[in-house]
Amino acid sequence: MDKLSLRELPVAGKNVLMRVDFNVPLDNDLTIQDPTRILAALPSIKYVLEQGGALILMSHLGRPRGVVYTDLSLKPCAHALSALLSKKVIMAPDTCGEEVEDLKEKLKPGEVLLLENLRFHRGEENPDETLSFSKSLAKNADFYVNEAFACSHRHHASITEVPKLFPGKAAGGFLLEKEVTFLSKALTNPDRPFYAIIGGAKISTKMGEIHALLEKVDALLIGGGMAYTFLKARGKAIGKSLYEADFLGQAIEILEKASQRKIPLLLPLDTLGTKVLSEDAKIEIFDTEKGIADDYQGLDIGPKTIKYFCEFIQNAKTVLWNGPMGVYEFTPFANGTKHLAESLKGLKATTIVGGGDSIAALNELDLASSMTHVSTGGGATLEFIEYGTLPGIEALSLKESVNSKQK
Numbered sequence: 001m002d003k004l005s006l007r008e009l010p011v012a013g014k015n016v017l018m019r020v021d022f023n024v025p026l027d028n029d030l031t032i033q034d035p036t037r038i039l040a041a042l043p044s045i046k047y048v049l050e051q052g053g054a055l056i057l058m059s060h061l062g063r064p065r066g067v068v069y070t071d072l073s074l075k076p077c078a079h080a081l082s083a084l085l086s087k088k089v090i091m092a093p094d095t096c097g098e099e100v101e102d103l104k105e106k107l108k109p110g111e112v113l114l115l116e117n118l119r120f121h122r123g124e125e126n127p128d129e130t131l132s133f134s135k136s137l138a139k140n141a142d143f144y145v146n147e148a149f150a151c152s153h154r155h156h157a158s159i160t161e162v163p164k165l166f167p168g169k170a171a172g173g174f175l176l177e178k179e180v181t182f183l184s185k186a187l188t189n190p191d192r193p194f195y196a197i198i199g200g201a202k203i204s205t206k207m208g209e210i211h212a213l214l215e216k217v218d219a220l221l222i223g224g225g226m227a228y229t230f231l232k233a234r235g236k237a238i239g240k241s242l243y244e245a246d247f248l249g250q251a252i253e254i255l256e257k258a259s260q261r262k263i264p265l266l267l268p269l270d271t272l273g274t275k276v277l278s279e280d281a282k283i284e285i286f287d288t289e290k291g292i293a294d295d296y297q298g299l300d301i302g303p304k305t306i307k308y309f310c311e312f313i314q315n316a317k318t319v320l321w322n323g324p325m326g327v328y329e330f331t332p333f334a335n336g337t338k339h340l341a342e343s344l345k346g347l348k349a350t351t352i353v354g355g356g357d358s359i360a361a362l363n364e365l366d367l368a369s370s371m372t373h374v375s376t377g378g379g380a381t382l383e384f385i386e387y388g389t390l391p392g393i394e395a396l397s398l399k400e401s402v403n404s405k406q407k
């Protein structure tokens with residue numbers, strides 16, 4: 001990464017303002033259901049403290065849209081972090097204001113202050129309207145660190161505006177660096193053959209990603225709900241399967257582009273269909289060439305496709321996977337996703353998985369640790385694949401800015 005790294009900041013005795021992603025799922029008792037996001041930021045947090053720096057952490061939680069909701073307070077995260085670090089985490093009463101500025105000023109090396117939910121203020125999501133919000137976040141801090149890759153596609157104060165107030169002193173955290181390193185390598189200089197497997201519900205949300213990947217991959221494998229719009233584009237009957245009529249033209253364009261570039265674009269050979277989606281659904285297997293019956297909906301790739309896809313990727317050196325192959329939340333339609341994940345586990349290749357649902361599926365199958373890299377970003381990963389960077393990464397200082405100052 002050509003951006004400044006946390007490792008290059010002389011943080012001893014300084015206040016480090018770090019944007020983390022503590023947007024954790026909470027249950028009705030405000031208990032954290034899954035602490036993965038807090039755990040993901042721990043290496044950067046511990047590093048600053050071990051180096052003798054003090055930390056000011058900031059994050060959003062949920063979507064309060066400028067209103068204070070007590071059930072969206074970051075207090076449960078302060079408790080969880082305190083237990084993980086075995087030290088006190090000071091919970092700020094707000095994100096800005098005199099009292100918070102005072103707390104920041106009095107921070108001692110090794111201490112941690114967590115600011116309240118950034119989105120309690122309108123200024124976070126509307127940075128152009130309220131520049132004073134960014135300035136107040138930046139006050140009494142010496143360095144800025146972005147350790148929230150999953151939020152870095154947002155044009156929000158803590159992501160794109162605050163780092164600009166730290167010229168030559170805004171760096172990427174360890175997790176952000178890892179995300180950028182893996183994704184950039186796959187997109188710019190992958191070990192080949194490089195295959196992308198795209199699934200999930202809708203073609204509309206992944207159009208940009210598919211277009212970008214067609215420029216880079218050696219083959220594209222498409223499953224999930226979006227496959228039916230492509231099958232329709234090839235003139236096949238798809239019954240009641242998910243179909244986005246507005247994107248038929250783009251699906252045709254992608255099929256043509258792949259064929260012109262001689263890039264194999266693999267679509268399902270067969271599909272598991274049912275009339276009613278349920279845990280005990282009556283399943284019919286349809287050959288996609290012959291078409292799906294009018295009153296059936298395709299909800300997973302079928303056994304022939306599983307074999308076809310899994311055999312095809314055996315010689316891969318890099319695989320990027322985004323989106324489940326079927327409605328994996330229902331046991332009868334989880335097989336495609338499950339077999340594909342198991343097949344990826346067995347490859348001697350760099351395997352990169354991105355997108356919330358593919359990760360949830362991997363976690364459910366207990367296979368996340370078998371992948372080379374599981375990206376923490378949903379929308380951020382998709383945008384990174386499309387554009388090769390993100391606004392939050394662009395806002396960081398260049399490496400040279402520190403080196404040239406030290407000369």
Ligand code: AMP
Pocket residue numbers: 199200201202205223224225226242298299300322323324325326327328329355357358
């Ligand atoms: P995405 O967020 O776009 O990756 O989509 C994930 C969702 O796609 C999951 O909730 C799956 O249940 C859904 N999905 C996968 N395959 C299908 C399908 N054949 N029909 C409808 N939804 C699907």
